[in-house]
Amino acid sequence: MSKHQLKAVYVISVAAELAGMHPQTLRIYERRGLVSPARTQGGNRRYSDDDIELLRRISELTDEGMNLEGIRRVMQLEDENVQLRRELEQAREIALHAIREAERAGARGGGGGDLVPLKQAVAVFGQRPSIFDRD
Structure with missing residues (x-):
């Protein structure tokens, strides 16, 4: 198990709430390659604190019109x-x-x-x- 996977503990709904966005937005960002959450054995997304910070940075940049x-x-x-x-x-x-x-x-x-x-x-x-x- 990688270091990223060990720290990835948040399910998508919690990660979205912590980042201040809708879970569907997180899925879009993943499809676009902006964020890469870890996956459980069953394929469920798990987000880390680093992922949450990255999502917040993306949110800042979109708020600036990018x-x-x-x-x-x-x-x-x-x-x-x-x-x-x-x-x-x-x-x-x-x-x-x-x-x-x-x-x-x-x-x-x-x-x-x-x-x-x-x-x-x-x-x-x-x-x-x-x-x-x-x-």
């Missing part, structure tokens, strides 16, 4: 945003770890791996780039 396809796209973008933020945080942690390792290696006199400043230059069209000038 159609179901627009809601699907907004929710996809919100999911992508969450994933990208996770990846960014992981990249930051990796970079911070690499910086600390480089600093430790430098403090131990590791040589070879030291960071060296790079000369910066601006190239202007039609002029020889200053990067080729000797210091």
Whole structure:
């Protein structure tokens, strides 16, 4: 049994009441792929607290005048945003770890791996780039 199924405890009538909508609306949202409730062995829908929050979010977006396809796209973008933020945080942690390792290696006199400043230059069209000038 999946984690989602363990948390899915609400029958459709209770889920609809908690989300402030008609049970038929939940069926429509499921057919349109906006929500995927767990199913019992007998095939009955069971909704989780996460599903209820999702239904409330859908309700907010419909109240703002958005159609179901627009809601699907907004929710996809919100999911992508969450994933990208996770990846960014992981990249930051990796970079911070690499910086600390480089600093430790430098403090131990590791040589070879030291960071060296790079000369910066601006190239202007039609002029020889200053990067080729000797210091």
